Amino acid sequence: MRILIVGAGATGIAVGVRLTHHGRDVTYLVRAGRREALQRYGAVLTAPEGRYTHDAATIVNSELTAQFDLIIVAVKAGAIATVVEEIAPAVGPETIILPFLNGMRHIDLLHARYPGHVAGGLIKIVASLDDQGGAVQMTSLAEVTIGSLDSKPLPSWVQSALAVPGLSVAESADVQQDLWEKWAFISAAGVVTCLFDNTVGHIREAGGLPHIESAISEAELVVTAAVHGPREAAHAQSVAILTEPGSAFTSSLFRDLSAGNTTEAEHILGDFARRARNLSVSTPLLDLALIRIRAAELSRVAAAD
Structure with missing residues (x-):
């Protein structure tokens, strides 16, 4: 083998x-x-x-x-x-x-x-x-x-x-279902931590809980429209991780962005947004997070030139 x-x-x-x-x-x-x-x-x-x-x-x-x-x-x-x-x-x-x-x-x-x-x-x-x-x-x-x-x-x-x-x-x-559920979670995690530039715990403490819940809902609406709506266990896990008081959790997208590294934003969030548009699902928080990340990457490239 x-x-x-x-x-x-x-x-x-x-x-x-x-x-x-x-x-x-x-x-x-x-x-x-x-x-x-x-x-x-x-x-x-x-x-x-x-x-x-x-x-x-x-x-x-x-x-x-x-x-x-x-x-x-x-x-x-x-x-x-x-x-x-x-x-x-x-x-x-x-x-x-x-x-x-x-x-x-x-x-x-x-x-x-x-x-x-x-x-x-x-x-x-x-x-x-x-x-x-x-x-x-x-x-x-x-x-x-x-x-x-x-x-x-x-x-x-x-x-x-x-x-x-x-x-x-x-x-x-049903590994396709598993893949879509994970994609919904990492998309919501990327949106929350990149948009608010912080850990889940600090974002929640600052009053961000409703926006965290909205980001989760947005992502789950997309995968539901793609006929892979999250199962209860997957939804509960997303909520638990992204709303935990005092949590130091951040997404890999946020860590790459903070470190000035090339991110996987287009692969994870950009493609997710494209599919959302094709499915006629509105994703305002996702769209804002993408603008924030794309602008940061443009600044990084300009600084390197």
Whole structure:
């Protein structure tokens, strides 16, 4: 079983090290600079229960000629259009492509290029990269959900390949529903924290609770119009996380924006807004958040010139 992990960010390394540690054959498709760091330091995961270091098998796009059984796509959204074409030599007749990105646009792109090969995938993990490019997993949470996107079930070997200690894997009977529910949550979280430029706890304390609830409602109206209305458990989880008094929670969009990094706003919020318009759903808070983020990114680009 040959596994190709596309991207060696925090998620890719955290998953790859777990798999390698338990005997899986893992290769990372990376850029030249990232390959140099992995060759120098290895693939390193610092987790709550300990530290793991393994040699990293790496490959750059010009060397990619062999086919792989499983391709895990774990890149930032901005790279997905390029990745869709770059992985072509690795896709064989039975290859399964499992993306771990938020939103839905990446699935549309991958499915258009590789029909019948793309599975639905979500991962819940809190991790970041350290100064040497190792993954630091901050909590024990490491849950993967996979599932078929059509009527054909996933081969059983996919779950078996991923199910290793430290990585909980479940197969969903309706992974599309799971993906839409997560998209609604991260959209609402991005709108709230980016629009009000703060943590959930501070926003609530400042009187923002009605606006938080409106952002959740907006997002859920969109997914409901897309015939994937959130189940009660998903709704309750969104409300609990985004309205918790004193919470230090912020979205990844907000953290990237605050750090002056390129964000995934267009992939997560921009595509969400586009689908909302197509479904005739009004999203005033989402639209305001997008303007705020786009203006900040224009300022960042102008400052860099």
